[in-house]
Amino acid sequence: MYSLSKVFKRASLIVLFLGCTPGANAAIQGVTGTPDGTGVTFNLTTSTSNIPTPDGNSVRMWGYGVAGSPMQYPGPTLIIDQGTQVTVNLTNTNIPMKVSMLFPGQEGVSATGGTAGQFTQESSSVLGDTVTYTFTAANPGTYTYYSGTQPGLQIEMGLMGAIIVRSGTADQAYNDPSTQYDREYLFVLSEVDPKVHQDVEFGLLPMINNTVSHSTFWFMNGRLGPDTFFPDNSSFLPNQPYGSLAQMHPGERVLIRVVGGGREGHPLHLHGNNINVFARDGRLMSSNGVSADLAVSDYTIQALPGATYDGIWEWTGEQLGWDIYGTNAGGQTHDCNDVAPVDGFDDVTSEYCADHDVEIPVVLPEKQETAFGGFYSGSPFLGALSDLPPGEGGLNLNGGLFFMWHSHNERELTNDDIYPGGMMTMMIIEPHSAVIDPGNP
Amino acid sequence: MKNFKMHKLYIAMLATGIGMFSTNTIAVPFIQCPGDNFLSDGVTPGSNGVPEVVDPNVKCLHLSAGDGFATMADGRELYIFSFGDITGSDEANAIDDGIMFANLPAPTIVLEQGQEVYLSLTNVGMVLRPDLSDAHTVHFHGFPNASAIFDGLPDTAISINLGSTMTYYYNLAQPGTFMYHCHVEASEHMQMGMLGNLYVKAAQNKLPDGTNLNGFIHNAGNEYVYNDGDGSTFYDVEYPIQLTGMDPDFHDANETVQPLPFANMKDKYPLINGRGYPDTVIAGPLPAPVKNGGLVTQTQDSNITAVQGQKILLRVSSLSVTRFYSLKSLGLDMQVVGMGAKPLRTAADTANPYTTNTITLGGGEAIDVIIDTTGVAPGKYFLYTSNLNNLSNNTEDFGGMMTEIEITL
Numbered sequence: 001m002y003s004l005s006k007v008f009k010r011a012s013l014i015v016l017f018l019g020c021t022p023g024a025n026a027a028i029q030g031v032t033g034t035p036d037g038t039g040v041t042f043n044l045t046t047s048t049s050n051i052p053t054p055d056g057n058s059v060r061m062w063g064y065g066v067a068g069s070p071m072q073y074p075g076p077t078l079i080i081d082q083g084t085q086v087t088v089n090l091t092n093t094n095i096p097m098k099v100s101m102l103f104p105g106q107e108g109v110s111a112t113g114g115t116a117g118q119f120t121q122e123s124s125s126v127l128g129d130t131v132t133y134t135f136t137a138a139n140p141g142t143y144t145y146y147s148g149t150q151p152g153l154q155i156e157m158g159l160m161g162a163i164i165v166r167s168g169t170a171d172q173a174y175n176d177p178s179t180q181y182d183r184e185y186l187f188v189l190s191e192v193d194p195k196v197h198q199d200v201e202f203g204l205l206p207m208i209n210n211t212v213s214h215s216t217f218w219f220m221n222g223r224l225g226p227d228t229f230f231p232d233n234s235s236f237l238p239n240q241p242y243g244s245l246a247q248m249h250p251g252e253r254v255l256i257r258v259v260g261g262g263r264e265g266h267p268l269h270l271h272g273n274n275i276n277v278f279a280r281d282g283r284l285m286s287s288n289g290v291s292a293d294l295a296v297s298d299y300t301i302q303a304l305p306g307a308t309y310d311g312i313w314e315w316t317g318e319q320l321g322w323d324i325y326g327t328n329a330g331g332q333t334h335d336c337n338d339v340a341p342v343d344g345f346d347d348v349t350s351e352y353c354a355d356h357d358v359e360i361p362v363v364l365p366e367k368q369e370t371a372f373g374g375f376y377s378g379s380p381f382l383g384a385l386s387d388l389p390p391g392e393g394g395l396n397l398n399g400g401l402f403f404m405w406h407s408h409n410e411r412e413l414t415n416d417d418i419y420p421g422g423m424m425t426m427m428i429i430e431p432h433s434a435v436i437d438p439g440n441p
Numbered sequence: 442m443k444n445f446k447m448h449k450l451y452i453a454m455l456a457t458g459i460g461m462f463s464t465n466t467i468a469v470p471f472i473q474c475p476g477d478n479f480l481s482d483g484v485t486p487g488s489n490g491v492p493e494v495v496d497p498n499v500k501c502l503h504l505s506a507g508d509g510f511a512t513m514a515d516g517r518e519l520y521i522f523s524f525g526d527i528t529g530s531d532e533a534n535a536i537d538d539g540i541m542f543a544n545l546p547a548p549t550i551v552l553e554q555g556q557e558v559y560l561s562l563t564n565v566g567m568v569l570r571p572d573l574s575d576a577h578t579v580h581f582h583g584f585p586n587a588s589a590i591f592d593g594l595p596d597t598a599i600s601i602n603l604g605s606t607m608t609y610y611y612n613l614a615q616p617g618t619f620m621y622h623c624h625v626e627a628s629e630h631m632q633m634g635m636l637g638n639l640y641v642k643a644a645q646n647k648l649p650d651g652t653n654l655n656g657f658i659h660n661a662g663n664e665y666v667y668n669d670g671d672g673s674t675f676y677d678v679e680y681p682i683q684l685t686g687m688d689p690d691f692h693d694a695n696e697t698v699q700p701l702p703f704a705n706m707k708d709k710y711p712l713i714n715g716r717g718y719p720d721t722v723i724a725g726p727l728p729a730p731v732k733n734g735g736l737v738t739q740t741q742d743s744n745i746t747a748v749q750g751q752k753i754l755l756r757v758s759s760l761s762v763t764r765f766y767s768l769k770s771l772g773l774d775m776q777v778v779g780m781g782a783k784p785l786r787t788a789a790d791t792a793n794p795y796t797t798n799t800i801t802l803g804g805g806e807a808i809d810v811i812i813d814t815t816g817v818a819p820g821k822y823f824l825y826t827s828n829l830n831n832l833s834n835n836t837e838d839f840g841g842m843m844t845e846i847e848i849t850l
Contacts, residue, residue, distance in 0.1 A: 214704075216704040265765055265803060266803070267759075267765070267802075267803025267804050267805050267806055269582070269804075269805040271580075271587065271592055271594060272586075272587050272592070273585055273586050273587065274583070274585060274781055274782070274783060291788065292788075293787060293788035293789075294787075294788075295788075296780065296781075296783070296785070297781060297783040298780055298781030298783065298806075299582070299583040299781045299782065299805070300583075300781060300803065300805040300806045302765075302801070302802075302803055302806060315586060316586060317586050317588065318586045318614075319585075319586060319612060319614035320586065320588055320612055321557060321610070321612030322610070322612075324588060360590075360610070361557070361559075361610045362473050362559065362608040362609075362610045363471070363473065363608075364590070364599070364607070365471070365599070365601060365605055365606065365607045366605075368602075369601065369602050369605035369606075369607075370576070370599040370600060370601055370602060370605070370607070371576040371595060371599065371600045371601075371602055371625075372599055373594070373595050373596040373597050373598055373599070373600075374596060375596050375597040376589075376596075376597060376598050376599060380588065380589070380590035380598075401588065401589040401597070402589055402594075402596070402597035403587070403589065403592065403594075403597070404594050404596065404597065407804075408803060408804035408805025408806075409761065409762060409763055409764060409765075409803060409804045410627045410628045410631050410632070410762040410804060411628055411632075411703060411706045411762050411763045413627060413628050414628055414703040414704065416704060417702070417703050417704040417705075418703070419626060419628050419629065419701075419703055420626075420627075420628075426597070
């Protein structure tokens with residue numbers, strides 16, 4: 001029997017898990033560019049590298065990178081303040097074709113340098129030339145960028161990334177108060193057909209036939225499960241710096257930014273609760289241009305290729321019908337204090353007070369009758385740890401509740417024919433006492 | 442009716458398997474159901490999942506999880522894993538009754554908002570795969586504000602071993618169209634068929650006769666998809682429509698203990714409620730597959746009928762493991778009133794449906810559609826996938842993901 005946690009444990013990297021490293025998965029990782037007097041400049045290069053896959057193989061990729069740093073998959077997330085004049089200098093280091101960049105959703109993009117291609121100016125590694133793209137980041141939101149040169153091949157090879165344009169108000173995704181958030185996570189979804197990459201590696205570019213594409217790897221932030229759980233900037237994934245493990249406390253508003261980075265659609269299912277999606281492609285879902293009055297709540301995001309989605313996800317355990325923290329009699333001593341404002345929830349822990357001290361209504365099976373997940377704490381209660389048989393559990397340090405977020409086309413939970421893996425991560429509901437991010441506890 | 446002889450043979454085979462591969466002995470299933478104190482004879486202390494002390498707000502269910510067979514529209518019987526409804530089986534008989542009883546789709550679960558649900562799951566094992574000691578779970582897909590322990594994800598909680606029983610508890614605070622499936626080794630168990638319809642009826646249905654809903658007068662017996670407060674999601678008849686598919690190569694590989702083709706998985710049997718057309722329009726259950734010993738296991742038809750003027754609710758969900766499907770209604774407008782167990786409403790809380798002829802769903806998505814047959818000419822209408830190569834039953838090139846809507850006077 002294959003289990004995710006057993007595979008994960010065999011990676012023998014538990015110590016890296018859950019980031020005792022300060023800043024691990026703290027915020028969305030990315031680059032903010034260099035101030036240039038009128039705005040910011042990003043100096044990017046494109047180059048080739050192989051990335052490891054958890055089935056024990058590796059895949060040749062092309063990627064964007066910050067000049068002087070390794071290429072990465074996906075490309076560096078460009079984090080920009082709304083209204084900023086942006087300059088991107090792109091130099092092709094060693095990709096054996098011309099390359100370029102497109103910025104869908106940005107207005108007034110101009111390109112100079114290099115040579116003219118079908119969509120935009122392109123950079124050639126033979127000529128060593130640099131193309132300069134400029135635009136003003138007029139609207140806040142989540143965007144993508146990708147190659148405009150043979151995009152069917154080059155995006156497959158890895159030439160894509162995300163752009164986040166921050167609104168003028170801190171911790172607010174758009175210029176609408178309903179988009180306020182306490183934490184944020186970015187998920188760039190993509191896929192790989194290894195045959196294409198093998199042909200590229202063997203120098204067989206003319207052999208590639210995009211019409212027979214058959215993906216067998218499905219990525220989240222450029223990593224395959226279970227690598228998605230490891231912290232940002234893990235040393236053993238030098239070209240895949242972005243993790244996907246999400247954490248939060250009950251009651252927090254978590255902004256989820258989703259980018260369809262490849263060429264397939266993926267139904268991204270969020271265990272645990274619905275998400276309220278209020279923006280698509282960097283535009284508020286609004287009939288009046290002001291408020292997100294067309295927002296929709298769903299338990300699965302239909303993430304289509306090239307599109308982006310922003311939404312708020314929340315979790316409190318409301319109306320479970322039992323105390324998610326366990327009962328005082330059961331040894332989980334705690335109060336539920338709902339003073340001001342009176343909203344039905346504890347002022348500090350966001351516990352749903354109507355269910356306070358209500359016993360879990362069923363008897364759980366005896367230990368010998370169940371199989372245990374590695375992310376199980378041994379207890380059904382939030383913040384509680386209980387004993388497990390030797391070798392079981394062990395990946396849940398705070399007694400958190402783990403919810404899987406994954407492609408619900410479940411074939412995509414595999415790595416080139418090997419289950420489990422693929423497009424999956426976890427959201428961990430951590431007890432209030434657990435420090436998630438020292439900079440943003 | 443059960444083929445008794447065949448069935449006993451399977452039990453013997455399973456017992457052999459358990460003896461070889463598990464250290465557990467088969468325990469009496471621990472069925473938890475408030476108010477249930479006696480076996481089906483009403484005298485002997487024990488439980489059968491049917492309360493003697495009835496509380497209208499408590500719902501007990503008992504599912505088996507194991508293997509079996511299902512018949513495709515071209516007559517081929519595929520080896521499957523799935524759930525069976527064994528609610529009411531005595532402790533002593535539950536495992537026996539669950540063996541080879543995998544249903545396709547898994548039993549449709551109809552619940553009501555406000556209910557407390559006690560769902561017991563008994564893992565009866567795989568008769569034809571005694572080498573597999575797989576655990577199973579129920580994932581109540583889309584359950585709002587879920588707990589991890591009852592979420593059914595094996596990695597983050599517990600799953601139930603062969604021969605044992607776990608009772609899941611759900612407090613149904615919100616109505617809507619959900620779905621359920623096993624989440625253990627999800628790519629395999631879901632392709633193998635552990636998928637079913639699950640929906641929760643709105644509390645608004647139970648309002649007193651004559652209640653005025655912002656101008657819409659509620660009559661006793663009226664039903665609504667959501668607690669809309671204005672009657673905008675009223676319907677007369679409802680049908681669950683679950684889109685799935687099966688790859689016969691995968692199922693054959695599983696039956697014959699071969700490596701499973703995940704990368705090349707291709708659903709050559711596109712299905713609605715576990716059947717390809719024209720089996721979809723056979724009212725009631727399909728005849729029992731020969732290979733499962735004669736157990737009737739395909740009970741959910743998709744034979745949609747309505748009297749002209751009625752509103753038809755289609756609770757459409759997809760548990761495809763491989764792809765997106767578009768579903769088209771020819772000659773009938775579909776009004777989309779909800780998605781993901783939430784009504785389509787404006788910020789000002791007014792109804793905000795849209796009308797279309799095509800909806801698209803990936804795995805794990807659900808859409809509530811109302812078809813108003815007022816003024817519609819009586820006759821036969823078709824509901825089918827517009828991914829037209831999926832109108833096939835493997836090599837039969839007409840059938841697949843299609844059913845009929847019959848409107849009568």
